[in-house]
Amino acid sequence: MVDLPFEQFPALSAIGICRHAFAQRIPGIDVSHDKPEVLKRLDAAHRGIRNGIGVDDWLLFTAQQIHGDRIAIVDRADCSGSRVGCEDKQFPGCDGIITNQRGIVLGVYVADCCAVYIVDSKTPAIGLVHSGRKGTELGIVPNAIAQMSDRFGSDPADMIVQLSPCIRPPDYEVDFAAEIVRQCRALGVKTIHDSRVCTARDLKRYYSYRAEKGKTGRMLAVIGLNPTSAN
Template identity: 30%
Template sequence: MDSRAMRDDHAARLLGQGPAKRLEMPLLASVAGLAHGFTASGSDPAAVVREAVGRDLPLRTLKQVHGAAVRRAGGSDRAATLPPPEGDALITAEAGLALGVWVADCVPILVCDPRTRALAAVHAGWRGTTARVLDAAVGALGAAFGSRPADLIVALGPAIGPCCFEVGDEVVERLLEADPGAAACVLGGRRRRIDLPSANRRQALAAGVRPERVAAAGLCTVCRADLLESYRRQRGAGGRMAGLIAWRS
């Protein structure tokens, strides 16, 4: 699955070396002036931003709590000195700063509106997915910046895949309570498994994003020990990766 995804024109491609190594999505890379990346094992988020943007930018992040709260990022000097706010989605329409979310199996989601220049970085684990955090982010972009769902581009980064995300009945029940149609994202077997990226793709489409404007990296964090960090594979002893997005100017 992973090797095919790396060859897919719509999936992730590996760029850079050393601390600037990152995965890029062609769908977002096609937007003029937009920089983005999903860091890999050993990458430094600041170096990735510098390489992708061409200069250093302040990085705004969140204290992630596995919910659906959306926060708006600003570029003021005061904002840079404050602790990150609690939340799982960060939005802005300002140039001159980068948005980032931290992951190590959860789905990092980057959203761009080329029309209004609004951006979002979203952290969607199974709890955030059942809380409909991506749907909340799409709604917040519309309320704050006038973004229309049909104009948005949504990229789902590397995450634990359906091959490896075994879950208990409670998780399945909560997913189906939030979206009964997500039964298509639940796989059978000795233990049930969830296709978390597909569940978030469903959420994007339900919010009004056009199918051709949603792309997934197609890389499983558990399977790709050569490239990616995984909380489950490393039993909490590994590092984290970042999903990053910014305007170059």
């Protein structure tokens, strides 16, 4: 079996309460189509990556992603995370998801926008946000952090925030990754990690909507709380 390309972030791996991945460019798949068709073509590979980190049998919750600021909240596990009689769910009109439930996995798709992972290891609770230029201007990451505090009692000072590879200057006119970091610090988040990788600069590893003129694939970001605190 061909190894499927994905990366993991040391800061998240070190926490020990969650599983995560950031899928890279999948070789050999024609992605010069619209987004729905592209996601269909990438689905088997993305499922393989989820299998590789041990979450293939967890329910997958995704967001529709409309470049807005709405956050979906999963505060109870439908069917207790079991796939028996259940289906993966997409939240319409949302660009991020937060949860305190174990044994389910959150997912967002990106191709230049940033996937922002948020982990509160004390509560515990997690969030995953799709934030590009528009979402950052609307403050979607601060919204997710605020809702984690309101709904789960999370303290921003206890959170770890990880930014995925995304497009950056000079390949894009706005450094929204830097603004996300600033927004997090303003809310009291002390531990922030930025991959500092530009998707448009490495088309062998990543898809880039800007560099590939809109005809490209999507990287899948996923994160889920372990069923128990141990890996």
